[in-house]
Amino acid sequence: MEPPPPEMRIGDRERREVDARLQEALADGMLTLAEYDERAALCWAARTRSELNALTLDLPEPPPSEPTVALETAAPDAPATPDSGLVGRAIGGLVTAAVIGGGIFVGIQVLSADDGASVFGSRTVNVGSDQQRVEVGMMFGSLRVIVPDDVSVRPSGTVIFGSTNCNEACRTGPYLREVAVEADGAFGSVSIMRQSEFDRAAVIDRDRDRNRHDDSDDDSDDDD
Known part of the structure; x- marks a missing residue:
């Protein structure tokens, strides 16, 4: 029996689409902040479609998008230029070089962040009452920056x-005094919150966890 063929890999376009759905679910109250942080980290670390699909199985499907009408901007019989393939490859090479250069630059900024960095995980950075500038970094994970009220x-x-x-x-x-927060990173999320906002989210997360625990206890009692 032949083994099943390997699953097709996904790219950053698919990861951005799923991360956008997760952000909408967070804004609508379907996900807690902790749940979003966990799923966002898994989203940007995913390599296959099945890994992405598992992150949105319990979320409703997004509403269908409005149909758009494409406008013709060029003459239908206009011949293609002979060097269009060469130009396309040149543009693609420039874009790839720009992305690699940007990734190297951001990686250096993340590793040199003075106030904390998150790499392949999640982290919370608390800003002091006398700080006026904060530098943080994130790579393949999630980072929360908590500032005073x-x-x-x-x-x-x-x-x-x-x-x-x-x-x-x-x-x-x-x-309100102003604090500058410089956040550099890639493949993840940075959430900047006031202390009271963070405390409210923590209470909501705790209440939901308690309700889930109570529901599981009720189910176990029914089984008995």
Whole structure:
């Protein structure tokens, strides 16, 4: 009996699509912050379609996209230029070189981050009450930056093939001091949160874990 053929590998386009679905589920309250961090790390480490599909099996399908009408911008009978293949290969080579160069640059920034870095895992960095600038890094994982409640964050840095989330912490207001957070990384997520926002998410996670534990105890009692 012949072994089954190897599963086709996936690329960054598929990883970005799944990460976008996970972010929407987090915003809609379907996933807790801890669940999103765990799944996002697995998403950017996935190599096959089955590994990605397992991350969204319990999430509803996204609504169908609106159909778009393509507009003709060139004459239908316009002949192809003789050197179009050469130009395409040249452009592809430049893009590949740019991506490799960007990855090397980001990797150096991550390893040289002064206030903490997360590589192949998750980490939480707490910002002190007197800090005015924070440098953090992330590679193939997730990183949470927790700032005081009286802070308005001014984010900067480069995250390639990933995301930086800063909702409440980036809002400005009176009596809020500004803190610059430079987050560099690739293949993962950076979440910047105020302390109260982080505490609320922790309470929600704890309550959900308690409810799941109670439900499992009820099921075991019914079996008895």
